[in-house]
Amino acid sequence: MEENPLCKCLMCIISTVGFIFFSLWITSLRAQPPNFYVQSIYFPSLNKTLIQNNDHPIFFTLKIVNPNSDKGVLYDAVSISIGVFVTDNATVSLANATLQGFYQGHGKKAVKSGTAKGHIGGGGGRGRGKVFLRVEVATAVKYKNLVWYSKRHHLWGGANVEMNVTSGTKVSPKGIRLGHVPARFGSGASAQVPGAGILIYLLLILCVCLS
The missing domain is CATH 2.60.40 (Immunoglobulin-like)
Known part of the structure; x- marks a missing residue:
């Protein structure tokens, strides 16, 4: 069954918004x-x-x-x-x-x-x-x-x-x-939280969008 393009687009949007908020959260923890x-x-x-x-x-x-x-x-x-x-x-x-x-x-x-x-x-x-x-x-x-x-x-x-x-x-x-x-x-x-978490999250977004 072919995947609905609209669902795929929505998943990418949700993932992108989630990534933005995740990045802001990580940044807030890195205060000096x-x-x-x-x-x-x-x-x-x-x-x-x-x-x-x-x-x-x-x-x-x-x-x-x-x-x-x-x-x-x-x-x-x-x-x-x-x-x-x-x-x-x-x-x-x-x-x-x-x-x-x-x-x-x-x-x-x-x-x-x-x-x-x-x-x-x-x-x-x-x-x-x-x-x-x-x-x-x-x-x-x-x-x-x-x-x-x-x-x-x-x-x-x-x-x-x-x-x-x-x-x-x-x-x-x-x-x-x-x-x-x-x-x-x-x-x-x-x-300070390591930047590895951001990289992993970004890879997950790419996997979803390209699947």
Whole structure:
């Protein structure tokens, strides 16, 4: 019995539409987490804080990079916590801050400045003549694919920042990425799906259309 051409055409259309949605679904799972950098940090009372416990603000600037050229990123509030190393392995909390949530376009960069409010009981100490702050960030994001958003993914990370005791600024002139050793930046996003699935699906479509 000869196959109905109309049925064959409909099968090809359904398969093509299915492939498009499957490709979009695969793409949505391949989101890369944003990169956070400490561009600047200024602790004007650093010397005094190392001697006694007081209430001191810390000024900072973060650069946030969206590495996804095909996705926007919608951020929840971004929490920043800053501590100081009192030994090689122990820190004491100094200050906290929260940045308002925002939307970031495809492949865009954002610069966010803020003030971390210090609290009594901070203090700190020098280790071998150097002072290191521990800067950590935590937030949650949704990735925008065309007109819809993915589920919420939690992000977190941190970095150790060497400070100049005299100037109260960080020693390195370059941005310090939050997430490098000793703690990589974490993400609740799904793992990247291999492209083999798309190839298999495409072969199935060709088989149906040519049969």
